[in-house]
Amino acid sequence: MAMRSGSLIRSQHPLAAVLADVEPGSCPSKLNFHCHTTCSDGSLSPGGLAEQALAIGLEHLAVTDHHALGSYPLVLEAFEAAEAAGVRAPTLWRGVEISCLLEGCLVHVLALGFAEQHPSLAPYLLGQAVVGPELRAAAVVEAIHAAGGLALLAHPARYRLPFQRLIAAAAELGFDGAEAWYDYGMQPRWQPTPLVCEAIARDLLARGLLMSCGTDTHGLHLHGR
Structure with a gap:
């Protein structure tokens, strides 16, 4: 059921069309779907991050603070003022x-493009990881899909x-994809x-899953980590 639900959401979600065009060079100048602000463990204020995103000329952005959504209205306000x-x-x-927890391993999931204040995500927006059954990857994916979002393994x-093992397990649970293009060397x-x-990209492509990219910025510059 989870996989069928995920496939349906993936085929209809407007962000899926954007992720379908992700390439190795899409980040950091065009797309960034993984970055942080002072609303979790980042060094940039939401306003500072918005200012840099505008200066870079990004086309699409998602701020992915850990278990927190406080930056969204502030970044949106800055973008609306710019427009x-x-x-x-x-x-x-x-x-x-x-x-x-995925395969008994603590991992991170990027929830993207979900509905505002959806109750299914409420336990995951309290500033820290949950405990108990809600920590299971299956529960997290179900909550993200219930909110109309996409779930991607970071x-x-x-x-x-x-x-390979984690992507296979994620696909079985109905994940929509994973972060294909990432700077593991933290340049x-x-x-x-x-x-x-x-x-990773080949694995995702073979499974028909979406690919994302992001800087995972925690520092003061949106062009790096």
Whole structure:
């Protein structure tokens, strides 16, 4: 049931069309679906992040603070002000990074493009990871889909289990995809890590899953981590 539900949401979600065009060079100048502000463990204020996103000329952005959504209205306000002043602003998607257990391994899930204040996500927006049954990956994916969002496994090659095993398990649970293009070397300026990112992308493509990209910014510059 979870997989059928995920496939249906994935086929109809407007963000899916954007993610279908993700390439190794899409980030950090065009797309960024993974970054953080002072609303969780980032160093940039929401306003500061919005200012940099405008300066870069991003087309699409999701701020994915850990278990927090407080940055969204502030970034949206900054973008609306820019648009009113005649400056093109990125399309802003709701996002949050959620911790969960997948194959007994603690991983992070990027929830993207979900509905505002949907009750299914309420337990995951309290500033810290949940405990108990809601920590299971299946429960997290179900909550994200109930809110009309997409569930993507963040940085699949950063965990103690091989990314092949985690992606296979995620696909079985109805995940919509994973973060294909990621800077595992954490360079001063973001760049996808060769070989591993390409292998992840091939795996996702073979499974018909979506690919995302993001800087995972925690510092003061949106072009890097």
